[in-house]
């Protein structure tokens with residue numbers, strides 16, 4: 001991505017920041033796994049969105065005062081011994097090239113820089129991007145920083161820009177849509193590799209391995225843990241144990257995605273393990289497909305995300321009663337118990353959009369109706385990734401096999 005794009009994003013994100021303020025953003029730190037190993041580093045997505053730099057420890061600062069704006073990116077100190085073990089960290093030239101921040105300093109200088117800046121510039125306001133970790137309750141770098149700074153500078157006004165940044169991320173630029181398309185294309189290759197080997201006796205984890213192997217060949221990784229749920233386990237929404245053998249006559253529900261330069265694809269498909277849908281499986285499948293098509297037709301600017309889910313429920317209330325999957329429309333919750341859509345981008349469940357959100361051109365969302373008949377051992381989910389346009393939507397993943405005919409033809413050819 002051109003660095004002008006991230007420079008413009010910073011201008012937009014910080015345009016309301018007052019004079020006499022400092023903005024401090026953190027890339028995040030490594031998290032210990034065990035002994036001397038750490039978890040793979042996952043850069044703070046807002047930090048990456050604004051700097052295009054992806055390395056632990058980095059700190060971005062913008063100073064605003066009467067003289068103007070000054071940006072500084074703090075990168076790791078040059079460490080020749082460490083480089084012999086893990087290779088070079090981000091260099092000054094690379095940091096400038098990626099971020100368009102022209103003043104680069106060593107991280108070891110940050111504390112002294114901050115103290116000096118506060119005392120000399122009459123700083124009244126600190127802008128920070130801080131998000132409460134609701135999953136593990138671990139303090140983020142930003143939270144720790146704020147606690148420390150509040151004690152040192154009790155009068156300082158502190159503003160959290162997290163929601164503003166998250167909101168910005170919901171609208172994708174053309175360059176971002178291209179990256180999502182790349183991620184989808186790699187996902188397509190992975191799915192095709194998986195399906196071409198799919199047959200009774202193969203296990204769910206082997207199917208996942210087939211998928212991931214293809215991604216790795218393209219130097220990509222998964223955007224989230226792959227779900228390969230066959231038979232009754234397809235009715236468990238986030239089944240990721242993927243441990244069992246796939247049986248003749250079962251369906252395999254696959255929910256998977258590749259990430260390309262941090263942009264995520266999120267695709268679901270459901271395949272007959274033996275290459276042919278039974279009449280009942282086909283009946284379920286066609287209803288889900290119908291619901292998905294109804295949602296596609298409804299997507300346009302101004303429509304609320306929650307309305308899309310009602311469309312799916314209405315299709316099911318009618319069709320699933322006819323097909324004797326439920327006795328009455330009000331039992332729809334028994335066979336469909338999630339939402340049809342979420343935002344997609346640098347995160348698989350991308351930030352900034354909530355149930356009450358209203359669609360705007362440039363948003364990328366998933367459309368993923370599912371139908372789950374636990375007592376029949378049938379679970380179907382079909383998920384595509386779409387771009388909201390001025391007049392409707394564009395299905396970005398339309399090249400991935402989907403109809404019953406396409407799937408059966410593909411599987412027949414590969415057997």
Ligand SMILES: [Mn+2]
Nearest residue numbers: 266366368383
């Ligand atoms: Mn999804």
